[in-house]
Amino acid sequence: MLPRPDRLERLPPQYFAGLLRRVAEAGADVIDLGRGNPEVGPPSHVVEALQRAASRPDVHGYAPFRGLPSLRAAIAARYREVYGVELDPDREVAVLPGTKTAIVELAVCLAQRGDRILLTDPCYPDYYSGVALAGAELGLVPLDPANGFAPDLDNAPEAAALYLNYPSNPCAVCAPPGVFAAAVAYAERTGTVIVHDAAYIDLVFDGRAPASFLATPGAKEVGVEMWTMSKSYGMAGWRIGFVVGNAEVVERVNLLNDHSRCGVYMPLQEAAIAALEGPERFVDERRDTYERRRDQLLAALPERPVCEGTFYVWLRLPDGLDPARLLVETGVALAPGEGFGPSGERWARASLAVTDETLARGIERLAPALAAAYA
């Protein structure tokens, strides 16, 4: 056997790959509400923009290392118009093949080996991979369900970076009031860089406005935000996202990419511009679809969890019931909560990123099992 570098040894099991395997093993009749893979693709004008761009002869060479200037300008315009944040497209925007890539690259760019990176408990499992690949030490800051899943940053230790994510995967809440300001204050006090993951920024319900961490006074001095085309535009398989905010951190990400990548396929970038510059109603339609499905699932549950955004519902399971038992007894797969951190034990995440029909069938099977468990 070849010796493996310790950073590979340190990688946790890939949670979502394991989940897919278990669902496949459970048989064809399983209803998969475990995975967060948007089932509605991009608007047709975006696909057409890709087709048009791909048929041009001048797009098949290496793309500019740091992204098309017009794409960086388009994301800066979105930040100005939708989130009220000014970005310098040349210094404060990095273009990446998806934010899953950014999660790892930011850890590598911010932490020396042995430095601490703080994650929240629970959090998106792939953050653990970034910590491992950077050779960093893991620290956890609990999210308090009784306090809107806010972290206690007054008592958090200093770190090379703190990853936050609102609207939260898996907790499905928007940032509780004051959390972004507390994060800036914590960063100013300790020198920690804040990495905010805004993957679900536009998928917020009940009339809420999308909220960027960077709109908080002082945020750009202490942190960056990851923003993806995957959720707002249903472009998860296209692999395109951004790191925006603090110019020094953006420069580090760009430097790493100068040495490890050759830009993003130009037609993809052209299509991303078409999406970003297209009518906002396409984003609204996606949000409305998930909100409607959220209402449908919550109405069928014996106890109603809070769900303010994303396309997930985070369920506290009653005693004696866990996702493995639910899968066997109902044929419905949920994402087991412990994959999101130690506090996720006894929780499960249900996904709304399935067709209406799949969700309806899932609810038909889940609702009686949950009602019986609560009875």
Ligand SMILES: Cc1ncc(COP(=O)(O)O)c(C=O)c1O
């Ligand atoms: C919180 C969070 N961050 C990042 C990602 C990855 O997004 P991308 O498709 O840009 O890699 C996901 C995908 O599910 C996510 O839930």
